[in-house]
Amino acid sequence: MTYCLNHMKQIVLILLIVISLFSCNSNEKRSKDFGAFEMMLPPGYKKFKLQGIDSYVGGITNGKDSLIFDYGWYSGDLSSAATNQQLFAIDTINGKLAEITRPKIKGKGFTGLYIDKAYKDNKITFIGFNIEDEESILEAFKSIRFPDSDTTINSIKFDFSITAAPSSGRKLFHIHCAACHFKDRNMTGPAFSSIEESKFYSWILDTTAIIQPDSTRYSIKYHRETFGKTLNEIDVQRLMEYSNSDR
Numbered sequence: 001m002t003y004c005l006n007h008m009k010q011i012v013l014i015l016l017i018v019i020s021l022f023s024c025n026s027n028e029k030r031s032k033d034f035g036a037f038e039m040m041l042p043p044g045y046k047k048f049k050l051q052g053i054d055s056y057v058g059g060i061t062n063g064k065d066s067l068i069f070d071y072g073w074y075s076g077d078l079s080s081a082a083t084n085q086q087l088f089a090i091d092t093i094n095g096k097l098a099e100i101t102r103p104k105i106k107g108k109g110f111t112g113l114y115i116d117k118a119y120k121d122n123k124i125t126f127i128g129f130n131i132e133d134e135e136s137i138l139e140a141f142k143s144i145r146f147p148d149s150d151t152t153i154n155s156i157k158f159d160f161s162i163t164a165a166p167s168s169g170r171k172l173f174h175i176h177c178a179a180c181h182f183k184d185r186n187m188t189g190p191a192f193s194s195i196e197e198s199k200f201y202s203w204i205l206d207t208t209a210i211i212q213p214d215s216t217r218y219s220i221k222y223h224r225e226t227f228g229k230t231l232n233e234i235d236v237q238r239l240m241e242y243s244n245s246d247r
């Protein structure tokens with residue numbers, strides 16, 4: 001009997017070890033927890049921590065390529081990387097508006113990310129220099145999650161261009177409209193692709209009196225007051241074109 005019990009104990013112990021080994025292993029491939037945020041690391045990458053004064057500073061490295069992040073109040077945008085050797089994109093990462101940069105010539109310049117409204121009052125900057133496997137890093141950027149991130153609102157492919165300023169309808173959409181409108185399905189507002197062309201003009205730029213009383217909080221009045229002065233006719237035209245495009 002005692003032999004049997006001991007034997008059972010051993011089996012249970014071995015099982016527990018095997019289970020914990022397996023769970024450690026699968027954790028390796030899954031999201032890494034950085035405390036303030038989570039992120040999926042490319043294969044071979046590890047996280048490390050640095051001493052920050054007012055912020056949480058650390059990085060990720062595969063031994064060859066490294067990126068440093070700075071998470072806190074004073075974290076700066078990517079303007080320091082703004083040379084004419086860089087490309088920029090503005091997009092949505094898990095519901096957060098993000099600016100992304102990469103060098104025009106792969107491996108020769110900065111690969112970086114900036115999120116102004118990361119979590120609470122904190123911003124985050126990620127930056128690496130002369131990164132070889134840029135694709136993996138851009139994929140990793142897309143996986144960054146904060147406690148209040150909305151994982152249903154995501155970019156499929158970053159749309160890089162030479163200016164940091166929003167120019168395309170897609171960028172304008174992500175900056176101004178994506179908080180309430182999805183491209184292809186209803187959210188707070190109706191699906192962007194389902195909106196009639198003429199409505200873009202009448203809901204944003206038209207200044208004639210509104211005949212119908214507001215039935216909802218984000219009605220014509222809201223749209224005109226919020227976007228009427230910040231967006232011009234060209235912007236609205238681009239937004240309309242984006243709503244019709246299949247990207």
Ligand code: HEC
Pocket residue numbers: 173176177178179180181188189190194195196199200203215216218219220223227239
């Ligand atoms: C804070 C939320 C919010 C934001 C941001 C927002 N919208 Fe809306 N939008 C709504 C809601 C809600 C409705 C539906 C309101 C209603 O029917 O009374 C709507 C309706 C519209 C309509 C009319 C649709 C129709 O068929 O009647 C247009 C056009 C529109 N939005 C364009 C935009 C554009 C362009 C942007 C970005 C520049 C934008 N919206 C940003 C919430 C928002």
